[in-house]
Amino acid sequence: MIVSVHIPKTAGTSLREALEENFGERLLLDYGDRPLAQGAAAEEQRARSAEEARTRSADILRDYDAIHGHFLAAKYDVLGPAARFATFFRDPATRVLSHFGQWQRLPHAPNPIAARIGSGELDVFGFAALPEIRDLYRTFTSDFDLDRFTFIGITEEYDRSIELFNAIFGTGIATRESNIGPEQSNGAETDADVLKRLRELQPVDAKLYDLALKRFDRLCEQFL
Template sequence: MKIVFVHIPKAAGTSLKEAILEKVGDDNLYFDYNRPLAKTDLHRKACCLFSSVTARPSAEAIIFGHFLAGKYARFNGCYFRPRKKIDYAVFLRDPLQRAISHFFFWKRTVIDGHRVWKRFCRENWSLERFLLSEEHTNFQAKFLWRFPLSQFSFIGLTEHFDDSIKMLGRVFPLLNDLPVRADNSNPQNTVGASYEIDPYLASEFMRRNKLDYALYGQAEKIFSAQKSKFLKAGL
C-alpha cells in the first residue's frame, strides 16, 4: 500500500510526520516539501499539472509533505483522480485557527527561500495584514485544488487530534499506535487549543475564506461519519 499524505501547514502535520518517521523508518517514507504556496497561483497550478504527468510515486510506502494533492494523481481534464493502489490522506483545521497559528509560526521561524515569508518580514506584517492577505486566503483549498475531498481515504481534524490519530491507525494498519508528540506547536498554544482575536477581524476573515470554510464543513461531516462507523464496529 502507498499513502500520499498532504501536509497542510499548521494542521498538526509536523507532529504527525515525526511520529510516522519513528514508526516506519526512513526506508518507507519519502518527504516532498516543495512549498507550492510560495509560488504564484499560475505557477503553482502549472507545476501541479506537469507533475501529475511526470511524477511517479517511488518505492517508499508513504509520501509526506507540502504539495498539492493532485501532484501524485491523474488529471482528467477537470479534476484529479487517485492513481491505482494509492491512498490519499490529509489533516484539516479550522481555517481561522490554522491561519493564526501560521502567523505566529512565521514570526518565530526563519524560512529560507520563501518569497512570501520574505515579504512578510520586510513589510513587518501585522496579524490583520497576514489574515487578510491574498496569499493566505482559502489556504487549505489551494492545497486541494481540483482534488475532491471525497477522494481521500482518510481525513483528520486538528481539533479532534487524538481521535484522528486512532482512526488513522484503523484506516492504515501500518500507522497504528503512532508515537505522536506535539513538537511543533506554539509554546503558548497547545494542539487543538483556540486563539481569540477581534470579532470584526474574525468576521472579515470568514467572509474572505468561504472556500476554506465550506471545505472544513465538509471535512467535519466526513470525519463524523467515519468516527460513527468505527464506534459501531467497536473499534
C-alpha cells in the first residue's frame, strides 16, 4: 500500500493525476482533513477521520493499492507494515512563495489565513513565520524519521523523482506538471535575500529539506 502524503505546493497535484491514471478505482483520495486548519473543531474532525481510518484499516487494505491526499502521515500508521510512505519535498523558501501566491489569488479559500493574506494583513514573511506554516513539513510527516518513507521525491527534480517512484514501487506513472502558477518557479528571479530570509524563518523545515535531499540521493543511488 502506497501512502502518499501530499504536502501543499510540492507537485502533489501532478502526482495525484498520475496516480489516478495508474490506479484508477484502486486509489483512495483523502483531502478532507485540512491539516492546516486550527481550532478545536478542526482537531476533532481530524481525530474522527483518524479513528475511521483505524476502524476501516482492513477494508482499506482490501479495496485500495494507494492513498494520496492532504493528511498527516501518522493517520495511516494503523495500516502497519503494509503502509509504504511517500512524499515530495521542495525548497521551503520557494514552497512558501508558491503557497502564499496561491492564497493571494484565492482570498476566499476555506482557511482564515487566506483571508488575512487577501486583506493585506499578512505579507509573505508574516505568512512564513506562522507556526502552522513554519513547521509544515514536520507536521505533515508527523515528525517521522525520514527513513520511515519508502520514497522521498524532490520537486526541483520532478522527472527524476518520478523515475525513482516507478523504480521503487513498480509503477509506470508518467511525468506531468499540473497546478503550476507563475510563482512556482525555482526562485531564480526572486531576490536572494528574500529567499534567505524565508529559509531563516523556517529552520526546522529547512533542516528537514536538507535531510530529504540526502535521502533522495541515497535512494537514487540504490534504485536508479
